[in-house]
Amino acid sequence: MTVTANQALSAMLAGIAGGTIRAIDLTNILSSDFPVIVLPSEFGQCEPFRMETVSRYDANGPAWYWNNISMNEHTGTHFDAPAHWVTGRDVANGTVDAIPPEDFLHPAVVIDITREAAEDEDFIVTRGFLEAWEAANGPIPSRHWILLRSDWSKRVGTLSYLNLKDDGAHSPGPDADAMRFLVHERDCVGLGVETVGTDAGQASLFDEPLPAHSILHGNGRYGLQCLTGLDQLPVFGSVIIAMPLKIKGGSGSPLRVMALAPAGSD
């Protein structure tokens, strides 16, 4: 039996209304104390979120409340467009204003590295790890977001989220072979992580430095960072809705990321 587009959309909305499809917020609260990535001091730095009240039912606006806000494009839960990285500078539609709207909606596969990240805060996701994962869970389908569930979001509000030490930041992430595998052999849409960057904290010291940024964006794929709530998603079967702001020529954007997933599927 074929389902018309109208029927498909109606069924989905009915599922959300009826509770058989759950809407899950994967976004951290955008606040001035939410940590931003820290680069070595010779580079320009990412500005945190700031909010300044213009009026709050007071002399500056008796009946209305509103704030001026400022931040970097890569502050809070945010989206990395291909143009964010030098490898993606010539990618067609590589800035957030040009990203095709079809890319705002993609299915996701959730890879759980919670145990590994808890044991080793510098845990590296390798091709071997992904192949072993596939052997246990099934193949990673094409055109999916790859979401790395590390439970790092549970560190938000503590210094151990950025986890800065004398020798730099410490957080898990993939190596270059893993990224090539995901991009070229599994044709992923992008990589979503709970940490402050798609790359590991120590990834600037890898033989191929910052492989997630370099390989994802060089091949027109996207990044999602500072996600939360990945523990509520099934391994397969969720759909990610991620729509960056339409900033002219923008390299990324803070955004609200949500997932739709079958109820009782986690």
Place this chain on the structure above:
Amino acid sequence: MTERAPRERRDPLARKKARHTPPSARSRAMHAMSARAAMGRFVLQVCTKCGTATYPPRDACPACWGELVWQDCKSGGQLLANTIIHATTDLYFRDHLPWRMGTVALDAGPVALVHLHRDLAPEDRVEVRLMLDRGGNAALFALPPDRGFDMTDPQLREFIVPVQGKTVLVTDAHSAIGLAVVKALHDTGAGLIVAGMLPPARLADADHPVLRLLGVQVVPLDSSDQVSLSEALSKIGGPLDIVINTARHVRSGGVSGGTNIVEQRRAFEVAAIGLTRLAQSCGPMLAGRPHGAFVDVISSDALTGSAGHAGFAAAEAARLSLLQAFRHEMRETGVRVLSVFTGPVEDEHHQSVPPPKVAPARLATAIIEALQQGREQTCVGDVASDAMTRWLADPALYAREKNL
């Protein structure tokens, strides 16, 4: 001194103590004297014609009608007579009765009516200081000439900012300057030192030995962020007496070239807007205190700009301007606003600046001294002192020389 003074306890039902300031109306000549007193100078007017030194300030020489100029003078004298005032209609002095006054024959010439330290008796040799009263106006105060005099004299305490037992906020405590200030406050016997930690912080930052001293409380604080500031202040248990604003954003760079707009904006956020935020948040807290004070560490580049650190100097100039307005606003509350000028500091931000540089510990000592002498304006180190002297002498020439 490492023994902690006990924290102040208060009757929760007692009506808040109203604070008053001394009478403030002064002549223009007296304001000129106050401006010099603010720098810690002991000056009198001396006639250019007959050489007579005169006090109180006047518009012409009382002996020959000649022109008067300000001169630094010898500050010694001899106490001639004293009296104790037991009744007055003035609200400020009523709060502090009995009040000792005396007449001193100044070594510089005139006989002056002075406020008197309690340990002095007629015919004693005295050292007279030109100090600022709680309303910011100059007044002569006679002290025992030896340095070991009793600092707890209640009348003297009206002219200074005691540190012992007080709650002090250091806005950026993990910088080289901040750590030195926290250490100096601890050594002086401050009651509670709230040490602001600027994000991002390393896990181990709060483990610094200075920040683990008894009486030091570490709080995250970014004075460029209102939310962070509010949360930090909410964590201070009890009243806040003194704020020492060590926050600054030192970066080199020019205007048309070699400049990083993001860094320049940050310098303004920290130095200028940050000062306004602190003033708005802390001003009312300080205003209710018997010895409230706000100390701002400021670059002497604020006076003239600096070609090599253009954005930083501009932000510091804006800070100086705001500080003047803040001082004016605080006058009627009795809160003292102190500027401590410094040149380049021996820290990570001035690696490429040749000596002389100010050691952070020296800057910290100068801050404590400025408080304990109630001095509104202090220059620490050769660079800042030289800058102030040249700027006072010929601002146009100094601005040109500084930016050649």
